[in-house]
Amino acid sequence: MSQKPLQGVKVVEFGTLIAGPFCARVLAEFGAEVIKVESPDGGDPLRQWRKLHEGTSLWWYVQARNKKSVTLNLKHPDGVALARKLCANADIVIENFRPGVMEKLGLGWEVLSADNPGLVMVRLSGFGQTGPMAQQPGFGAIGESMGGLRFVTGFPDRPPVKSGISIGDSIAGLWGAIGALMALRHREVNGGRGQVVDVALYEAVFAMMESLLPEYSMGGHVRERTGNIMPGITPSNTHTTRDGEHVVVGGNGDAIFKRLMLAIGRSDLAEDPALAGNAGRSARADEIYAAIDAWVGAHDVGDVLDVLKRADVPATKVYSIADIFRDAQYAARGMLEEAALPDGAAFHVPGVVPRLTESPGATDWLGPRLGEHTDSVLAALGLGAENIAALRESGAI
Structure with missing residues (x-):
């Protein structure tokens, strides 16, 4: 070396x-x-x-x-x-x-x-x-x-x-x-x-701080606190599983969104042409997040992550240090x-x-x-x- x-x-x-x-x-x-x-x-x-x-x-x-x-x-x-x-x-x-x-x-x-x-x-x-x-x-x-x-x-x-x-x-x-x-x-x-x-x-x-300044400089927009979502980038949020764990699901890519919706049994949203792009999804963010919340909340964390992994959708449990300590990726x-x-x-x-x-x-x-x-x-x-x-x-x- x-x-x-x-x-x-x-x-x-x-x-x-x-x-x-x-x-x-x-x-x-x-x-x-x-x-x-x-x-x-x-x-x-x-x-x-x-x-x-x-x-x-x-x-x-x-x-x-x-x-x-x-x-x-x-x-x-x-x-x-x-x-x-x-x-x-x-x-x-x-x-x-x-x-x-x-x-x-x-x-x-x-x-x-x-x-x-x-x-x-x-x-x-x-x-x-x-x-x-x-x-x-x-x-x-x-x-x-x-x-x-x-x-x-x-x-x-x-x-x-x-x-x-x-x-x-x-x-x-x-x-x-x-x-x-x-x-x-x-x-x-x-x-x-x-x-x-x-x-x-x-x-x-x-x-x-990303686009904070140009957004304000050009139009007076003041970015506010929005919890676990990022307005204008949909869907990306934290959801709670049936067994009380928290998972982050990032489905904000166009193809990824479609796979996510199919994985959670919402083919209607997956095939909706109005939701094919980020702008359309952001306009209906509440509807999309409600659908993901309902599905995640009906399953335990292991099942949620297994389904989304098979669908090639970015997702993870929100790790504590105890989770980190026993995680195979960290160890590898x-x-x-x-x-x-x-x-x-x-x-x-x-x-x-x-x-x-x-x-x-x-x-x-x-x-x-x-x-x-x-x-x-x-x-x-x-x-x-x-x-x-x-x-x-x-x-x-």
Whole structure:
């Protein structure tokens, strides 16, 4: 197997919690050397988020996999000096502080790029590095709300709802990783000069919002919450089976719709010329959904899925993590990786995506102990054991 595609790329991560660390995680999974700088006083708060095992978050072991943890006290001048030295040898620096924090620490773009003109600096923040809201705090929930996602999520007679995960942060992290790779490519073909990748959470979400803007700009249309259906794309909905399971049925292709209607015993709808195209189906969406609801509601989930599979109609049960854990497709593609915690306890972590046939990513190690790699990373910078011991004694690391 060939080496990973980002082998040889050096990354310094100053991120905490989700957006910055997720960005760095993607790079680490594909071979980048990611040095995660953490405060000696507890490190990244994500270490203590959600379900813990022996005092450490299970999430942490995934979010920080393949990363090296180095503790630096960025309130100590020697800690800042070491951070600058790390950045001077890096290809990418990732940070997700509020704009201006890195500058106050003495680690702003002007300083770091003067030390390292080829540096790419990924800056993730609530509202970006410029504009009237730049200095305001902004988390993923704010980005999802201001970016338009939450307004269209939920049912029309109820308040907007959130996704079950911190999707805004993760989307921003992905844009950060994409931007970093594009900036590295630009550096390669344009004389070696680095640049800033400026990712605002609300813009990262807004970029995913499909036709929201042109529909409003052209005719004043405001897309509203529509529950589990997408108006104008019919049929695609969630239905409840006789045994109380929820299934999604996507029959919005012309040929697929006909197969679906025949499968549920509605040949009248299958052969109706007015329903042969999406526009006609959307005009009679309530009638179509009532027919599917009635059929699905009269059968158990296994029978529903068997019938639709034979009819070649896209359909699935709405999976819980328990369903995912026992699903043959997930297992066949290695998406449920077996791993072991430091105390030997067995658990699973998600497989790495996307899949590259020649140079795939992988989990090389799980999220490290706080400061686990401090000594080895500083030794690689040329510091001796006595120097490192003195820095630790002074509180710099």
